[in-house]
Amino acid sequence: MIDFEPSEEQALIIETVHQFAENEVRPRSRETDESGKPPPALLSAAHELGLVANGLPEADGGGGARSALAGALIAEELGWGDMSLAFAILSPSLVGFPVADHGTAELRKQILPGLLGPDFVPGALAIVEPRFDFDVYHPHTTAKRDGDGWILDGRKCLVPWLEGGRHVVVFAAENDALAAFALPRDAKGLVATPEQNLGLCGLPTVELVLESVRAPAAARLDASDADLRRLIERGRIAIAATAVGTARAAFEVARDYAKQRETFGQPIATRQAIAFKLADMAIEIDGARLLVWEAASAIDRGDDAARLVRLAQDQTARVGLAVADSAVQIFGGHGYIRDYLPEMHLRNLAGLGSFEGLALV
Amino acid sequence: MPISFEPSEGSLVAQAHYRKVALEQMRPISRRYDVEEHALPREWVDYWWKEGRWGAKGAPASNDGFITVCLQAEQLCWGDAGLYLRMPTPALGGSAVGAAGTKEQQAKFMAGFRALEGQPIWGAMAITEPQAGSDAAAIETTAEYDPATEEWILNGTKIFCTAGEGASTVPGGFVVVWATLDKSAGRAAIKSFVVPAGTKGMELIGCEKKLGIRASDTATLRFENCRVPKDNLLGRAEVKKQDPTRTGDKGFMGAMATYDASRPIVAAMATGVGRASLEFLIEELARQGIQIRYDAPPRERTAIEKDVVEMEADLQAARLLTWRAAWMMNKGKPNNLEASMAKAKAGLAVTKITQKAVQILGPIGYSKKLLVEKWMRDAKINDIYEGTQQINQLIVARRILDYSSAVLR
CATH class of the missing domain: 2.40.110.10 (Butyryl-CoA Dehydrogenase, subunit A, domain 2)
Structure with a gap:
């Protein structure tokens, strides 16, 4: 039966995360964008909500309630709060879910208790590579067999790198197939250089150079190429849902501004040129959200979700950028000024076509 | 019930039934009654009156309610939107x-x-x-x-x-x-x-x-x-x-309220025409050896792949917005905003989708040998009747801004 009503549990998730986003995330949004340092107290408070822990397996001490749809609901509300901080808060998922899904017993024991402990421990996932022809399924980073382990070589970028992180999961090509390795951040040959980007300035990220990094046998995730493609799809849903939330924030701030700002004696929102733009923003955001939800539901059912994920990802990238651009436009000159939020939303949403592996559901 | 995108068993049976009706009863006479503009499509009208209107016999009960009506409208307009409008019904x-x-x-x-x-x-x-x-x-x-x-x-x-x-x-x-x-x-x-x-x-x-x-x-x-x-x-x-x-x-407002029920149906009808065109396009490309790759990296996607994936996303977004508006009717929730959102999105999406299909297929799309050109003509009305694109934008805008018709004119 088709139903658009969140269950009681889903409604509670939305409500809880929304409150947190409103009261804790939003007040620190702009300052974090400028400083590039997510407040540790905020990350600790978010950690106490158990947003990622709740999805980790019960056997490992988690809540056992993994759901791509629930993850999308969480990501949207956090993204509504702030996109950089949303990815910072969700970063433990980047190590937690791949290791929980495919990690060796040794790896799980080594990594998961830390993520489920009292302190916030950020994670990192290295998927994207700094080249215009980057193909997520065929990375240039390679893993070559060496005795009972592997040697990794390559270059990654857009890798979240928050203070206190211990591990990074690296995607590489092993022959022609995808392979993933969970490495300690201080592995020999791993050089992380802080990077600066157009947006996501509140999320510390690095360019990661791997020079003959040796990965022991236990570091390799026991995941097939198909398994890792499923993980990539889960990441795309998490990013798309976050973007829907950020687009919603951009829409709301533009709507409220349009009702206050007057030209020729009337609020600009009473002009069809502005009002219709806002209507289109609202329609497209709702459409994109439903595509994300449908793809997430397909993942939760265990269906092949590749096509639906592609539709949701592409639509969200288009809609997110268009909505943010409209928000700047509705603000006019003020939209260009950093005293207001639209320019930040525009910078954040402009990267959607390049984002991979910034969050997982 | 949590959020779910799975139609009930009854909806799926009905959907399959109406697809069969569309394929067997509508498509074969689609071109004929496009050409013979004002002729009564006797065989279709009689079929619908005697058999069609009783629906999918023996189908399990559906609890999708109004969504099932939308699924029917989509399937039959996938068959032929003009013939759908000619069905003997109280409409x-x-x-x-x-x-x-x-x-x-x-x-x-x-x-x-x-x-x-x-x-x-x-x-x-x-x-x-x-x-x-x-x-x-x-x-x-x-x-x-x-x-x-x-x-x-x-x-x-x-x-x-x-x-x-x-x-x-x-x-x-x-x-x-x-x-x-x-x-x-x-x-x-x-x-x-x-x-x-x-x-x-x-x-x-x-x-x-x-x-x-x-x-x-x-x-x-x-x-x-x-x-x-x-x-x-x-x-x-x-x-x-x-x-x-x-x-x-219930006078004027009652009459206006019928739009909250009719707009999701028009959006579903639009989706049907758009899907006819898009499905044919994808099949025709496949016959020419072109498969749409959903996993190609951005740099490698062809112009046609980009177009088709965007068309699919827009069509699916329209369909989901339509289902949401219909679902709200089932629940007795006011759906004035959502009905107009669905109608605005679907009307514009299928107008563009059917035009793009004609363009991509070139002279084949332009030819009356196929129905692609007809679908483009049939689709456009969905962005006009039951409230034009602009009227629906106006309704959405008033709702999201909390403005009356006196403030936002």
Whole structure:
């Protein structure tokens, strides 16, 4: 039966995360964008909500309630709060879910208790590579067999790198197939250089150079190429849902501004040129959200979700950028000024076509 | 129930049934009744009256309610949108009677459609006039009460009345006509009246020649001292010079509320035409050895792949917005905003999708040998009737801004 009503549990998730986003995330949004340092107290408070822990397996001490749809609901509300901080808060998922899904017993024991402990421990996932022809399924980073382990070589970028992180999961090509390795951040040959980007300035990220990094046998995730493609799809849903939330924030701030700002004696929102733009923003955001939800539901059912994920990802990238651009436009000159939020939303949403592996559901 | 995108078993059976009907009964005659513009598609009308309207026999009960209606509309318009509009049903006339009529009125006027016998009949709604389309409150057709005979006397001209030929001429059917009791009183004085087919004074002037949906009879009707009994008024006769939303009157607002039910159906119809075009495009590309790759990296995607994936996303977004608006009706939730969102998105999406399909297929798409050019013509009406794109944007804008029609005009 088709139903658009969140269950009681889903409604509670939305409500809880929304409150947190409103009261804790939003007040620190702009300052974090400028400083590039997510407040540790905020990350600790978010950690106490158990947003990622709740999805980790019960056997490992988690809540056992993994759901791509629930993850999308969480990501949207956090993204509504702030996109950089949303990815910072969700970063433990980047190590937690791949290791929980495919990690060796040794790896799980080594990594998961830390993520489920009292302190916030950020994670990192290295998927994207700094080249215009980057193909997520065929990375240039390679893993070559060496005795009972592997040697990794390559270059990654857009890798979240928050203070206190211990591990990074690296995607590489092993022959022609995808392979993933969970490495300690201080592995020999791993050089992380802080990077600066157009947006996501509140999320510390690095360019990661791997020079003959040796990965022991236990570091390799026991995941097939198909398994890792499923993980990539889960990441795309998490990013798309976050973007829907950020687009919603951009829409709301533009709507409220349009009702206050007057030209020729009337609020600009009473002009069809502005009002219709806002209507289109609202329609497209709702459409994109439903595509994300449908793809997430397909993942939760265990269906092949590749096509639906592609539709949701592409639509969200288009809609997110268009909505943010409209928000700047509705603000006019003020939209260009950093005293207001639209320019930040525009910078954040402009990267959607390049984002991979910034969050997982 | 949590959020779910899985239609119930009953919906799936119905969907499969209507796809079969579309494929076997509609597609074979699709081109013929596009060419023979005003001819009655007898075989289709008779089929629908005898078998089609009883739906998927033996289908398990569906609890998707109104969503099942949308699935039916999508499938049948995937077959042929013009023939869908020519089906012998009470159509929008029935929606108006259902929304604003009393139980007695519903029983009386719908009787012919519920009976299992007789000849096919039609219902229709006549709102638009030559000088008043989107601005329905500006209509000039008048209704005057004659106390001597206890009758309403209608005078005026209506255009763009879908299924108006059948509804005005074939006994048993009816046209719901909007008219004003007092032009100076604005929308509060606008009422709707049921005019049974064949009523003296209701004259069929003719049918429009159109860009598309040519199998549909889009009629012009003239009312000249057309008398209907007192009880054919839907809602109350009083004209209160205040906000009709607060009087509890089902007159103008009742009539406007039928749009909240009809717009999701139009959005579903649009989705059907858009899907016909997009499905054919993908199949034709496959026949030419071009498979759409959903996992190609951005740099490697062809222009056609980018177009097709965007068309698919827009179509699916329209479909999901439509299902949401329909689901809200099931739940008895006010869906004025969501119905207009669905209609605005679907109308524009399928207009663009069907045009793009013609472009991508080049001379094949442009040729009348195939139906691709017809689907482009059929699709465009969805961005116009039941509220143009702009009217639906206006409704959405007023809702999201919390503005009245006086503030955002």
